[in-house]
Structures are given as C-alpha cells and as structure tokens.
Amino acid sequence: MTIAQQVLAVNDDLPIRTDAPIHSGKVRSVYWLTATDSARLIRDRGYEVPADTPLAIMVISDRLSAFDCIWKGEGGLAGVPGKGAALNAISHHWFELFKEHGLAGSHILEVPHPLVWIVRKAKPVKIEAIARNYITGSMWRAYSQGERNFCGIELPEGLEKDQRLPDLLITPSTKGILKGIPGVPEADDVNISRADIVANYADFNFLSVDDISCYERFLSDGFKLIEEALADAGQIFVDTKFEFGYVTNSDGEQELIYMDEVGTPDSSRMWDASAHAKGKIIENSKEGFRQRLLEYFPDADILLNKERMDEREKLASDNELPAEFLLDVSKTYLSTVEQIIGRKLVLSANPRAEIIHILAEEFDLID
Template sequence: MSLAHQVLAVNDDLPIRTDKPVHSGKVRSVYWLSAEDSKRLIAQKGYDVAPDAPLAIMVISDRISAFDCIWTGEGGVRGVPGKGAALNAISNHWFRLFKSQGLADSHILDIPHPFVWVVQKARPVMVEAICRQYITGSMWRAYSKGERDFCGILLPDGLVRDQKLPELLMTPSTKGILRGIPGVPEADDVNITRKNLEDNTAAFGFKNSADIGVYETLLRQGFGVISDALKRIDQIFVDTKFEFGYVKDSKGNEKLIYMDEVGTPDSSRIWDAKEYAKGKILENSKEGFRQFLLNHFPDPDIMLNKDRMKEREALARDNELPMQALMDVSTTYTDIAEKVTGQPIVLSDNPKAEIVQVLNDKFGLIV
C-alpha cells in the first residue's frame, strides 16, 4: 500500500446517507444525518441528548493547513501520514479527562473509528477562546513592535520572547465574520475584549451575561487539566484555542459544552520542557511546520501579510513540499499523540474502506 493511499486527503465523498450538503472545512468534513437516522441512533445507542437532536458524522482528514492554506507534498501525497488519527486520539484523551474531572461535556457522542466522531449539533458561541501562558508567536510579534494592549489586557514593558507570562491570559477573537457589533471590525479572527462580550452578549451567541464567566471558567479549567497532564510527560502547554457551544440533554436542559478539538498540535503550541530549560524551543505542534514554511519560501511576508492572501494561495497550490517536511510533521504529531495517550498511532492501510465498513455494520448509515 503506497503512502499516498494511506493518507486520507479527501473526506467529503464517503457514501454516508445524508439529506444535506456535506460541509468540508480545512481538516474535517461533516455529514448531517436525516432526522430519521438521528432519532434512530439516539434511541438505539442511548445518547444523552434531546430525542430530536440533529446528529452528524464528523470525519477527520490528514490534510495539513497552515497560514489558512492547505499544503501538499511530492509524489501526490496530499496530507500528513497519521495526522488525522493523532489529532483525534489526543482530543479524545483530553475530553475523557475533562469528563472524569467533572468539567463540561463535549459534542462527541461516539468514536466508531480513529478518524470518525458521532457528534450532536451545538449552537456555537462565536468566540475563538484563546489562552496564553507564554509570550510567543503573533503576540510576541505585536509586542516587539510596541503593542501593549491585548484584548483589553495591558502587558508590562520588559518582557522577552518565549518567557512565561505573569498570569494565564485569555485573548479571545471572533469566530467567523460578525456584523453590526460596535467597535468590532467585520472580519474573521479579530481580537476582542471582555467588554465587547459583555456589551454584545447575544451577538456573540451567549445565552446570558453570566455564561461569559462560565466560558472563562471552562477555558481556565480545561487549560489547567491539559497543562498539568503535559507537565507529567515533560511538555509545556504554551497556548491554545478552545471553542464552545450550547446543546440540550435528554431532559431538555441547555448546557455549555466544549466543541471541536482541544489540546492538539493543530490548535495549540506545545514545547519540550527539558529543551526549554536549556533555553531552546523544541516545538511539538504545528508551529514547527509554520516555521518551515517561513524559511522554505524566499519571501516570508507572503505568509504573514493578510493583504497577500492570493499570492499565498498560489504558493500552496503550485508548490509540492519536500516529502521530508511532511514526514517531519508526521513524526511530531504521532510522537506527541503517543506520549499523551500512552498508545501507538497505527496507520490504516485503507482508512476510507474501514470507515465505510464500521458505519455500515454498526450504524446502518451507508448508502
């Protein structure tokens, strides 16, 4: 079996029964089930959701996204071997840990295959909930140019790159383009303040102003649980992004839950603690791949300048990356997944065929 076949690059063409268009994001594709199939599975599997809750099959891919573009490798390899399975394994591990420690639930109801989640539909909070323990990346770039106000939080002078911050910072940004909110530009990923949230609670998708405090608590708790666990395997949880949404349980109670993925190398920075103690940064996250791209092409400004997005898209479309670059990412992702979960990440010989079989045999969802 060739490496190109082991990589699941296209994940929106599976014969899963659905009566809606397949939604395909940068990495995951979502197949919304019919009302009949949703009701059937809720009854058969005993999921703790409202009887009429819409369910979906969420299939991860091995695609690699960075700087808002999808990148490919030589020889027709259109993703990173093992990446999808590693991301799901890490998220699944953290969600189980959250549940065992009494934190909020997630949108995941079932995990029939390493690439697949059965999820319930949530009403999303339109906030990218970002937490930072160290000053690095985009925050350092802005700080080094003199910026001191980050989402309404004033940082002191004299900080140095990659140092631990005086306290855990919450620096939220918009999720998608929100229109008509005073003081918030109509663009994706715009930094916002707590006051923005308080003044426009409903526009950001919060049920009430008290839930702003709930989301901050869940963000802080989730960060703490992952940070403590990573510390035990000599890793540093540098920063991360969480997403939240509302669902109803089987009794009709509405609750705020964790959505999407958590604590993965895609959504977080993770550093090796022993190397950090020596004054070196060893990335165990996608940041290493971002740095590769900045060094690989002669003009790094194309990656960093949003006004040059068309040039960036052309670079990604027209340049196959060296296979070694993708294999380096594969090693980073599978190594950190195995450290976190204590389990090996095994590459599927034919992930699509496996997914189809399990969804047919155990869920009756294949057409």
C-alpha cells in the same frame, strides 16, 4: 500501498446517507444524518440526549492547514500520515479527562473509527477562545513592534521572546465574519476584548452575560488540567485555542459544552520541557511546520500579511513542499499522541474503505 495512499486527503465524498449539504472545512467534513437515522442511533446506541437531537458524522482528514491554506508535498503526498487519527485521539482523551474532573461535556457521542466522531448538534459560540501561558508567535511579533494592549489587557514593558507570562492570558478573537457589532471589525480572526463580548453577548451567541464567565472558567480549568498532564509527559503547554457551543441536554435545558478539538498539536503550542530547561525551544506542534514555511519561502510577509491572501493561496496551491516537511509533522504528531494517551496509534492501511465498512455494518448509514 504507498504512504500517500494511506493519507485521507478527501473526506467530503463518502457515501454517508444524508439529506443535507456536506459541510467541509479545512480539516473536517460534517455529514448531517437524516432525522430518522438520528432518532434510530439515539435509541439503539443509548445516547443520553433528547430523542429528537440532530446527529452528524464528523470525518477528520489528514490535510495540513497552516496560515489558512492547505499544503501538499511531493510525490502525491496530500496530507500528513496519521495526523487525523492523532488529533481525534488527543481531543477525545482530553474530553474524557474534563468529564472526570467535573468540567463541561463535549459534542462527541461515540468514536466508531480513529478518523470519525458521531456528534450531536451544537450552536457554536462565535469566538475563538485562546489562552496563552507564554509570549510567543503572533503575540510576540506584535509586542516586539510596540503593541502592548492585547484584547483589552495591557502587558508590561520588558517582556522577552518565549517568556512565561505572569498569569494565564485569555485573548479571544472572532470566529467567522461578524457584522454590525460596534467596535468589532468585519473580518475573521480579529482580536476582541472581554468588554466587546459583554456588550454584545447575544451577537456572539452567548445566552447570557453569566455564560461569559462560565466559558472563561472552562477555558482556564481545561488549560490547567492539560498543562499538568503534559508536564508529566515532559511537555510544556504554551498556548491553545478552545471552542464552545450550546447543546440541549437530556433535561431539555441549554448547556455550554466544549466542541471541535482541544489540546492538540494543531490547536496548541507545546514545547519539549527538557530542551526548554536548557534554553532551547523544540516545537512539538504545528508551530514547527509554520516556522519551516516562513524560512522556506523568500517572502515570508505573504504568509503573515492577511492583505496578501490571494498570493498566499496561490503559493500553497502552486507549490509541492519537500515530502520530509510533512513526514516530520507526522513524526511529531505520532510521538505526541503516544506520550499523551500512553499507547501507539495503529494507522489505517485504507482509511476510506475502513470508514465505509464500519458505518455500513455497525451503523447502517451507507447508501
């Protein structure tokens, strides 16, 4: 079997029993289970959730998303070998660490396969919760062009590229296109201030104003836990994105939890600590791939300018990147997950067949 065949690029056509449309995002696909199957799994697997909680099978792919587009490589390489398994393993590791330290729970109930989560239904908070320890990436590009106010926070003059910030900076942005909120542009992924969220907390799906402070505490506490653990693994935690949502807990109450993924090379920047001590930046995250794309294409503005999305999408669909671009991402992700969880990942030879077999034999979810 070739490397390309080991990649799970298509994850929205599995024969998982469902009576709802399959939701397929850039990387994950979600199969909502029937009410009967959800209730059966809750009972038989002993999940500590209300008996009528809707459950879903979440299948992560190996697709590579950057600048809001999916990228492919030469030789039929439609994704990054081991990427999905690495992201799932890292996220699950951090979620378990959060629980050990008394932080919030997550939407994950079980991990039946390296590319699969069984999750409970959550109502997402409509913000991307971003925390930054260093000024780099898009923030540096804006700062270098004279911008000083970020999400209502004024940064001092004289900062340098890749410099550590005086304090952990929380810079939220919108998740999805939100309409009718005063002062908030109707576009995806636009910066918002804490004042915006407080004034319109219900529009962002917060149940109370107090929960804004709660999400900020979960974000900063989670960041610090990951930062300390990564430091032990020789990594610097630069910045990250968390997502939050509400679930109904076993007492029937609404509870704020972590959801999606946390602390992964996809959602975070990580730098090699030993290289950084010598004044060199070595990216151990998807940021290295982003930089490579910016250098590879003659007109980098297509990748950076949101008003040129049509051109960007055509660029991604019409170009097969050198295979080494994607294979280098694979090396970075597999090395990073090994450092974080303390063991090597055993990659699936045929992930699609394995997933179907497990969900059929152990969960009776395949038609």
